[in-house]
Amino acid sequence: MSVEEFARLSGISPRAVRHRAASGALRARKVGGRWVIDAEPGRARRSAGRRLSAKSFDLLARYVDGERQDLDPDQRRRAKERLRIIREHGIAQVGRYAERPDLRIERFRASPEDVAELRSRSDLALTGISHPSAEVYGDVVDAYVSPAVRDELELFHLLIPADEGEANVVLRVQDPPPVVRTLHVIADLHDDPSSRSRTEAQRLLARVLERAE
Numbered sequence: 072m073s074v075e076e077f078a079r080l081s082g083i084s085p086r087a088v089r090h091r092a093a094s095g096a097l098r099a100r101k102v103g104g105r106w107v108i109d110a111e112p113g114r115a116r117r118s119a120g121r122r123l124s125a126k127s128f129d130l131l132a133r134y135v136d137g138e139r140q141d142l143d144p145d146q147r148r149r150a151k152e153r154l155r156i157i158r159e160h161g162i163a164q165v166g167r168y169a170e171r172p173d174l175r176i177e178r179f180r181a182s183p184e185d186v187a188e189l190r191s192r193s194d195l196a197l198t199g200i201s202h203p204s205a206e207v208y209g210d211v212v213d214a215y216v217s218p219a220v221r222d223e224l225e226l227f228h229l230l231i232p233a234d235e236g237e238a239n240v241v242l243r244v245q246d247p248p249p250v251v252r253t254l255h256v257i258a259d260l261h262d263d264p265s266s267r268s269r270t271e272a273q274r275l276l277a278r279v280l281e282r283a284e
Contacts, residue, residue, distance in 0.1 A: 077108040087159055122170045123153075125245050131168065132254035135283055154283060162261055162269075162276055169258035174245050176262075177221070178238035179230035186212055186239055189228060194220050196251045198243065199259030200268055207271045213241040213259055215248035235264055253279055 074092070078085040089106060092099035098110040123131065127149075134142060134150035142150065157164045181189065189195060189212045199205065199213035216224065221244050224230060230240060241259075249255060253275060260272035 072108050074106050074108060077110075083159070090155070122172060123168045125171045125173045125249070128168055128171055128254070128258075129249045129252075132249070132252040135254045135279055136252045137283070138252075157276075158280055162257075162273055165254065165258050165272075165276065166261050169262070171245075174243060177242045177244060178233050178235060179225070179240040179242070180233040180237055181212075181228055181230050181240045183210060185228040185230075186210055189214070189224065189240065196248045198251045198255050199241070200263055202251065202256045202259075204253065204275070205256055205260055205268075205271055206274075207260070207265075207267050211239050211241070213243075213263070215243045215245055215251060215255075217248055218244055218246055 072080075074085050074088045078088045081088070088097065088108065091097040092106045092108065097108060099106050099108045101107070130142065130146055131150045131153050133139070134147065135154060139147055139150075153168065157168075190197070190201065195212070195214035195216055197203075197212070197214050200207045200209055200211050201213045221242050224242065233239075243259070257272045257275045257279070260268045260275070263269065
């Protein structure tokens with residue numbers, strides 16, 4: 072089918088279709104100087120919205136921050152394509168990639184004293200609103216933790232499960248926890264319900280896309 076028809080059925084722009092065809096991301100061929108797309112439109116739409124595993128998201132975050140020397144060629148290729156899709160779809164795509172099925176997010180309420188102690192613990196990897204790079208301030212802890220540390224925190228700091236609007240502790244349970252990079256901070260700010268956090272996520276993403284190849 073033509074580029075225009077494929078774009079209409081897939082919900083993406085003709086320019087994006089041509090780019091994917093030229094890069095080999097879509098099954099396509101040129102006939103008389105024009106692209107003819109042989110791939111199924113639904114597949115392109117699903118690939119743009121596909122969730123990533125925690126490991127794949129961490130690899131993408133490394134690539135975005137320019138830490139590419141330890142990535143193998145296939146990992147670099149996939150990360151480059153995912154970054155291109157983020158450029159095309161913006162913060163919403165970061166949110167889709169960040170819906171990691173092997174990441175568990177739990178919200179709690181804690182006393183101000185416990186919140187202060189939690190922020191100082193070395194076995195928490197601060198992210199989102201709690202990360203130093205985020206210009207959003209509040210008495211909240213947002214952090215990645217291992218399952219074992221999560222259980223210890225709940226007992227030692229008397230964490231009480233809370234709804235999103237009442238929580239001042241957000242634990243992102245991942246085994247092992249990631250090294251928090253800019254993309255983690257952006258995704259976790261975007262996950263926060265406050266407009267300030269989401270605005271900051273947009274600002275950080277714009278800065279990342281300016282410097283990333």
